[in-house]
Amino acid sequence: GAVVSQHPSRVICKSGTSVKIECRSLDFQATTMFWYRQFPKQSLMLMATSNEGSKATYEQGVEKDKFLINHASLTLSTLTVTSAHPEDSSFYICSAGTSGLSYEQYFGPGTRLTVT
Amino acid sequence: GENVEQHPSTLSVQEGDSAVIKCTYSDSASNYFPWYKQELGKGPQLIIDIRSNVGEKKDQRIAVTLNKTAKHFSLHITETQPEDSAVYFCAATYSNSGYALNFGKGTSLLVTP
Numbered sequence: 001g002a003v004v005s006q007h008p009s010r011v012i013c014k015s016g017t018s019v020k021i022e023c024r025s026l027d028f029q030a031t032t033m034f035w036y037r038q039f040p041k042q043s044l045m046l047m048a049t050s051n052e053g054s055k056a057t058y059e060q061g062v063e064k065d066k067f068l069i070n071h072a073s074l075t076l077s078t079l080t081v082t083s084a085h086p087e088d089s090s091f092y093i094c095s096a097g098t099s100g101l102s103y104e105q106y107f108g109p110g111t112r113l114t115v116t
Numbered sequence: 117g118e119n120v121e122q123h124p125s126t127l128s129v130q131e132g133d134s135a136v137i138k139c140t141y142s143d144s145a146s147n148y149f150p151w152y153k154q155e156l157g158k159g160p161q162l163i164i165d166i167r168s169n170v171g172e173k174k175d176q177r178i179a180v181t182l183n184k185t186a187k188h189f190s191l192h193i194t195e196t197q198p199e200d201s202a203v204y205f206c207a208a209t210y211s212n213s214g215y216a217l218n219f220g221k222g223t224s225l226l227v228t229p
Contacts, residue, residue, distance in 0.1 A: 034216060043219045083190040093159050103148040103215050
Protein backbone atom coordinates (compact mmCIF):
# COMPACT_ATOMS: atom_id res chain seq x y z
CA GLY A 1 0.00 0.00 0.00
CA ALA A 2 0.81 3.74 0.02
CA VAL A 3 2.10 3.94 -3.54
CA VAL A 4 2.76 7.28 -5.19
CA SER A 5 3.46 7.59 -8.90
CA GLN A 6 4.91 10.44 -10.92
CA HIS A 7 4.77 11.11 -14.62
CA PRO A 8 6.89 11.63 -16.57
CA SER A 9 10.00 10.10 -15.02
CA ARG A 10 12.22 12.13 -17.33
CA VAL A 11 11.59 15.16 -19.48
CA ILE A 12 13.79 17.32 -21.64
CA CYS A 13 12.42 20.62 -22.79
CA LYS A 14 13.65 23.76 -24.47
CA SER A 15 14.17 26.98 -22.62
CA GLY A 16 11.00 29.06 -22.50
CA THR A 17 8.56 26.18 -22.70
CA SER A 18 6.34 24.83 -19.91
CA VAL A 19 6.37 21.35 -18.42
CA LYS A 20 3.70 19.62 -16.37
CA ILE A 21 4.50 16.89 -13.86
CA GLU A 22 1.78 14.69 -12.42
CA CYS A 23 1.76 13.11 -8.98
CA ARG A 24 -0.79 10.45 -8.12
CA SER A 25 -1.56 8.51 -4.96
CA LEU A 26 -2.56 5.10 -6.28
CA ASP A 27 -4.08 3.32 -3.32
CA PHE A 28 -4.99 5.99 -0.82
CA GLN A 29 -6.52 9.42 -0.66
CA ALA A 30 -4.05 12.21 -0.11
CA THR A 31 -5.50 15.34 1.39
CA THR A 32 -2.06 16.90 1.36
CA MET A 33 0.68 16.64 -1.24
CA PHE A 34 4.12 18.15 -1.12
CA TRP A 35 6.52 19.11 -3.89
CA TYR A 36 10.27 19.02 -3.42
CA ARG A 37 13.24 19.66 -5.63
CA GLN A 38 16.59 18.05 -5.20
CA PHE A 39 19.90 19.08 -6.75
CA PRO A 40 22.65 16.49 -7.24
CA LYS A 41 24.11 15.21 -3.97
CA GLN A 42 21.91 17.51 -1.94
CA SER A 43 18.95 17.12 0.32
CA LEU A 44 15.30 17.62 -0.55
CA MET A 45 14.06 21.18 -0.45
CA LEU A 46 10.36 21.73 0.09
CA MET A 47 8.85 23.92 -2.59
CA ALA A 48 5.19 23.95 -1.68
CA THR A 49 2.40 22.21 0.18
CA SER A 50 -0.89 21.64 -1.54
CA ASN A 51 -4.19 20.67 -0.01
CA GLU A 52 -6.98 19.29 -2.11
CA GLY A 53 -9.34 22.01 -3.27
CA SER A 54 -7.34 24.96 -1.99
CA LYS A 55 -4.40 27.07 -3.06
CA ALA A 56 -0.90 25.79 -2.51
CA THR A 57 1.33 27.25 0.17
CA TYR A 58 4.76 28.09 -1.21
CA GLU A 59 8.00 28.16 0.70
CA GLN A 60 9.97 31.37 0.90
CA GLY A 61 11.91 32.01 -2.27
CA VAL A 62 9.77 29.79 -4.49
CA GLU A 63 7.99 31.74 -7.24
CA LYS A 64 4.34 30.74 -7.25
CA ASP A 65 3.82 32.15 -10.74
CA LYS A 66 6.63 30.03 -12.08
CA PHE A 67 5.80 26.79 -10.30
CA LEU A 68 2.06 26.34 -10.65
CA ILE A 69 0.54 23.70 -8.42
CA ASN A 70 -2.93 22.26 -8.77
CA HIS A 71 -4.45 19.70 -6.41
CA ALA A 72 -7.80 19.08 -8.02
CA SER A 73 -8.59 15.72 -6.44
CA LEU A 74 -7.61 13.55 -3.51
CA THR A 75 -5.36 11.46 -5.74
CA LEU A 76 -3.81 13.94 -8.15
CA SER A 77 -1.57 16.97 -7.88
CA THR A 78 0.27 18.63 -10.73
CA LEU A 79 3.31 20.88 -10.86
CA THR A 80 3.76 23.04 -13.94
CA VAL A 81 7.12 24.68 -14.49
CA THR A 82 6.35 27.69 -16.64
CA SER A 83 8.84 29.36 -18.97
CA ALA A 84 11.50 26.91 -17.94
CA HIS A 85 15.16 27.92 -17.89
CA PRO A 86 18.31 25.80 -17.57
CA GLU A 87 18.57 26.69 -13.87
CA ASP A 88 15.21 24.93 -13.35
CA SER A 89 16.86 21.65 -14.30
CA SER A 90 16.54 19.44 -11.25
CA PHE A 91 14.98 16.32 -9.76
CA TYR A 92 11.40 17.08 -8.73
CA ILE A 93 9.78 14.77 -6.21
CA CYS A 94 6.27 14.76 -4.83
CA SER A 95 5.02 13.16 -1.67
CA ALA A 96 1.56 12.44 -0.40
CA GLY A 97 0.28 12.40 3.14
CA THR A 98 -2.57 10.19 4.19
CA SER A 99 -5.60 11.87 5.68
CA GLY A 100 -6.48 11.95 9.32
CA LEU A 101 -3.96 12.02 12.13
CA SER A 102 -1.23 10.18 10.28
CA TYR A 103 2.07 11.95 9.70
CA GLU A 104 3.48 9.51 7.17
CA GLN A 105 4.52 10.82 3.79
CA TYR A 106 5.13 8.57 0.85
CA PHE A 107 7.27 9.76 -2.00
CA GLY A 108 6.95 9.35 -5.72
CA PRO A 109 9.86 8.12 -7.83
CA GLY A 110 10.77 11.62 -8.97
CA THR A 111 10.94 13.44 -12.30
CA ARG A 112 14.24 14.43 -13.83
CA LEU A 113 13.78 17.74 -15.66
CA THR A 114 16.44 18.94 -18.05
CA VAL A 115 16.02 22.32 -19.70
CA THR A 116 18.20 22.93 -22.73
CA GLY B 117 11.81 27.17 11.88
CA GLU B 118 13.04 23.62 12.38
CA ASN B 119 16.70 22.86 11.67
CA VAL B 120 17.83 19.27 11.31
CA GLU B 121 21.52 18.40 11.44
CA GLN B 122 22.69 14.97 10.26
CA HIS B 123 26.03 13.22 10.75
CA PRO B 124 28.11 11.79 9.26
CA SER B 125 27.77 12.89 5.65
CA THR B 126 29.48 9.72 4.46
CA LEU B 127 29.86 6.36 6.14
CA SER B 128 31.67 3.28 4.94
CA VAL B 129 31.30 -0.05 6.73
CA GLN B 130 32.13 -3.64 5.98
CA GLU B 131 29.36 -6.09 5.30
CA GLY B 132 28.03 -7.49 8.54
CA ASP B 133 29.06 -4.50 10.65
CA SER B 134 26.63 -2.01 12.17
CA ALA B 135 26.00 1.51 10.92
CA VAL B 136 24.77 4.42 13.01
CA ILE B 137 23.55 7.76 11.68
CA LYS B 138 22.71 10.59 14.05
CA CYS B 139 20.44 13.61 13.74
CA THR B 140 19.64 16.55 15.96
CA TYR B 141 16.69 18.90 15.71
CA SER B 142 16.09 22.37 17.04
CA ASP B 143 12.32 22.72 17.49
CA SER B 144 11.02 21.09 20.66
CA ALA B 145 7.55 21.01 19.09
CA SER B 146 8.66 18.39 16.57
CA ASN B 147 6.99 15.10 17.32
CA TYR B 148 7.45 12.86 14.29
CA PHE B 149 10.81 11.64 13.03
CA PRO B 150 10.98 9.51 9.87
CA TRP B 151 13.99 8.02 8.14
CA TYR B 152 14.18 7.65 4.39
CA LYS B 153 16.44 5.61 2.13
CA GLN B 154 17.12 7.00 -1.32
CA GLU B 155 18.80 5.05 -4.08
CA LEU B 156 20.34 6.81 -7.04
CA GLY B 157 17.75 8.31 -9.36
CA LYS B 158 14.81 7.24 -7.21
CA GLY B 159 12.48 8.84 -4.74
CA PRO B 160 13.00 8.45 -0.98
CA GLN B 161 11.56 5.35 0.63
CA LEU B 162 10.26 5.46 4.20
CA ILE B 163 12.12 2.79 6.15
CA ILE B 164 11.21 3.54 9.75
CA ASP B 165 9.74 6.32 11.82
CA ILE B 166 9.25 7.22 15.45
CA ARG B 167 6.92 9.51 17.32
CA SER B 168 7.80 11.60 20.32
CA ASN B 169 5.92 9.40 22.77
CA VAL B 170 8.25 6.48 22.04
CA GLY B 171 11.95 6.13 22.86
CA GLU B 172 12.88 3.31 20.57
CA LYS B 173 11.45 1.37 17.66
CA LYS B 174 12.82 -1.66 15.88
CA ASP B 175 12.03 -3.38 12.59
CA GLN B 176 14.23 -6.38 11.88
CA ARG B 177 17.75 -5.02 11.24
CA ILE B 178 16.73 -1.39 11.54
CA ALA B 179 16.13 0.54 14.74
CA VAL B 180 15.58 4.16 15.64
CA THR B 181 16.12 5.78 19.02
CA LEU B 182 14.85 9.15 20.18
CA ASN B 183 16.08 11.33 23.03
CA LYS B 184 13.59 14.18 23.38
CA THR B 185 15.52 15.91 26.14
CA ALA B 186 18.67 16.12 24.05
CA LYS B 187 16.69 16.58 20.83
CA HIS B 188 18.46 13.90 18.91
CA PHE B 189 17.51 10.69 17.19
CA SER B 190 19.56 7.95 15.57
CA LEU B 191 19.22 5.25 12.96
CA HIS B 192 20.88 1.91 13.66
CA ILE B 193 21.38 -0.71 10.95
CA THR B 194 22.76 -4.04 12.09
CA GLU B 195 24.27 -6.82 9.98
CA THR B 196 24.67 -4.49 7.05
CA GLN B 197 24.44 -5.83 3.52
CA PRO B 198 25.67 -4.34 0.22
CA GLU B 199 22.07 -3.56 -0.74
CA ASP B 200 21.88 -1.22 2.26
CA SER B 201 24.20 1.12 0.33
CA ALA B 202 22.23 4.29 -0.38
CA VAL B 203 21.70 7.81 0.90
CA TYR B 204 19.76 8.02 4.15
CA PHE B 205 17.85 11.10 5.22
CA CYS B 206 16.42 11.90 8.60
CA ALA B 207 13.55 14.36 8.96
CA ALA B 208 11.43 16.03 11.59
CA THR B 209 8.01 17.57 11.59
CA TYR B 210 5.08 18.55 13.77
CA SER B 211 1.39 18.89 13.18
CA ASN B 212 1.23 22.68 13.25
CA SER B 213 3.64 22.80 10.33
CA GLY B 214 1.11 20.96 8.18
CA TYR B 215 3.34 17.90 8.46
CA ALA B 216 5.94 19.45 6.13
CA LEU B 217 9.18 17.55 6.58
CA ASN B 218 12.45 19.23 7.42
CA PHE B 219 15.24 17.05 6.11
CA GLY B 220 18.80 16.54 7.21
CA LYS B 221 21.49 16.81 4.54
CA GLY B 222 21.76 13.06 4.12
CA THR B 223 24.30 10.33 4.79
CA SER B 224 25.83 8.35 1.97
CA LEU B 225 26.26 4.83 3.29
CA LEU B 226 28.56 2.40 1.50
CA VAL B 227 28.62 -1.23 2.57
CA THR B 228 31.60 -3.07 1.15
CA PRO B 229 31.57 -6.87 0.73
